[in-house]
Amino acid sequence: MPREWMTMYPTHWYRYLSVILGGLTLGILVLNLQLVREPSGTLAVQCLANLQDGKFGTGMSSGRGNHLDFSQLLPGDILLGGNPRASYGVFTHAGIYLGDGMVLDGWLDQGLARTPVETFHGYDWACILRVKLPPEARRRAVDYALAHEHRIFYPIAFKPGERIWNCTKVVWKSYLLQGVDLDTFHDLWVAPDAFYLSPHVEVIAEDGCQN
Amino acid sequence: MAARTDHVQPQQAQPGKLTSLRRATFGSRWWLAVAWGGHLLLLHLLMVPLVSLALYFPGLDLLLSCLYLILLAALTWNLGKDSRLSLPATAVAGLIAQLPGFLLTIASRDSYLGLAAGPTYWPFVLQLWHTPFLPLLSLFPFPVAGGLSLAYRALFFLSGAYVIFMLTVVSLSRKQKQRPLAS
Numbered sequence: 001m002p003r004e005w006m007t008m009y010p011t012h013w014y015r016y017l018s019v020i021l022g023g024l025t026l027g028i029l030v031l032n033l034q035l036v037r038e039p040s041g042t043l044a045v046q047c048l049a050n051l052q053d054g055k056f057g058t059g060m061s062s063g064r065g066n067h068l069d070f071s072q073l074l075p076g077d078i079l080l081g082g083n084p085r086a087s088y089g090v091f092t093h094a095g096i097y098l099g100d101g102m103v104l105d106g107w108l109d110q111g112l113a114r115t116p117v118e119t120f121h122g123y124d125w126a127c128i129l130r131v132k133l134p135p136e137a138r139r140r141a142v143d144y145a146l147a148h149e150h151r152i153f154y155p156i157a158f159k160p161g162e163r164i165w166n167c168t169k170v171v172w173k174s175y176l177l178q179g180v181d182l183d184t185f186h187d188l189w190v191a192p193d194a195f196y197l198s199p200h201v202e203v204i205a206e207d208g209c210q211n
Numbered sequence: 212m213a214a215r216t217d218h219v220q221p222q223q224a225q226p227g228k229l230t231s232l233r234r235a236t237f238g239s240r241w242w243l244a245v246a247w248g249g250h251l252l253l254l255h256l257l258m259v260p261l262v263s264l265a266l267y268f269p270g271l272d273l274l275l276s277c278l279y280l281i282l283l284a285a286l287t288w289n290l291g292k293d294s295r296l297s298l299p300a301t302a303v304a305g306l307i308a309q310l311p312g313f314l315l316t317i318a319s320r321d322s323y324l325g326l327a328a329g330p331t332y333w334p335f336v337l338q339l340w341h342t343p344f345l346p347l348l349s350l351f352p353f354p355v356a357g358g359l360s361l362a363y364r365a366l367f368f369l370s371g372a373y374v375i376f377m378l379t380v381v382s383l384s385r386k387q388k389q390r391p392l393a394s
Binding site for chain 1: 251253254257260261263264265266268271272275282286322345353354359
């Protein structure tokens with residue numbers, strides 16, 4: 001093969017890479033036709049609409065926190081936390097309870113890491129969800145989540161793949177492997193609100209929630 | 212009979228004032244460095260959504276990330292063959308290509324040093340900027356040290372590493388060019 005490709009000016013590459021970019025976009029859209037048919041309900045459109053209303057990112061904490069009772073927590077329970085004016089839903093963060101006061105959740109500066117459950121008191125509202133599965137299945141979900149500790153965090157990690165995660169993806173995938181799909185929206189990404197609205201969970205406790 | 216060729220001399224442009232100025236500006240090695248830096252910046256900007264979307268197809272993201280590194284090495288190798296570009300001029304091209312990365316690193320420094328008073332989105336933007344390298348980073352688990360993941364710490368050095376990578380490739384390219392041909 002001639003070495004022409006190596007000596008090509010960058011402008012040539014823009015053309016090829018733009019074609020790949022178009023192909024990838026088309027591929028994702030074709031694989032998710034339900035989102036194309038009804039784009040108004042998608043997370044991306046919701047974020048853009050909220051942005052117009054001045055709601056941005058993970059919202060702004062008022063600083064008052066919440067008084068969620070952690071005494072009922074069992075390993076495998078899902079913790080959700082949220083702040084006002086967030087762009088992607090009422091809840092903005094999720095974690096899976098490991099036991100002994102520790103949660104596995106995803107942070108940009110720590111990756112998938114164990115954090116004390118008390119961090120969820122920092123949100124304006126929070127809740128505990130329990131997936132309607134036997135304790136053994138919930139334990140297996142915890143084991144799966146723990147096996148991915150220290151993996152890299154990326155806020156817009158898509159659902160496929162096991163190398164790049166965000167806080168909701170690890171919870172969703174842990175339970176998907178137990179036969180329960182907690183993503184009620186069936187979107188490209190999993191929003192924390194999808195867990196709250198899932199028919200497969202029951203709300204154990206909540207505090208500060210407005211709706 | 213010998214053909215007369217003296218009347219078909221190629222016309223040579225007379226270097227007027229404008230031509231000299233253009234040559235001095237656009238033909239200078241610094242202008243060349245700026246132009247290359249701009250091209251590499253555009254290439255990186257194109258790779259950000261490309262790799263980001265490729266994350267939907269696990270494996271393809273890795274492939275594109277590797278392709279980007281190879282492409283960067285190949286383009287930089289050719290840059291090294293251009294005798295008009297010195298090493299400092301190459302460094303300028305690298306600095307321009309990673310200018311947003313350096314600015315975001317500075318903007319996120321409080322978060323790195325643990326001095327951030329409230330929530331800040333600059334580290335998120337910094338991570339988005341370095342998306343083309345993310346699949347390669349994701350191959351390894353990164354332990355938390357001093358309260359921060361080593362992957363997160365790496366984000367703050369990637370722009371510098373990019374420039375060092377360019378300088379290394381250019382140096383290697385020049386060494387190969389200077390090597391005498393085998394007899």
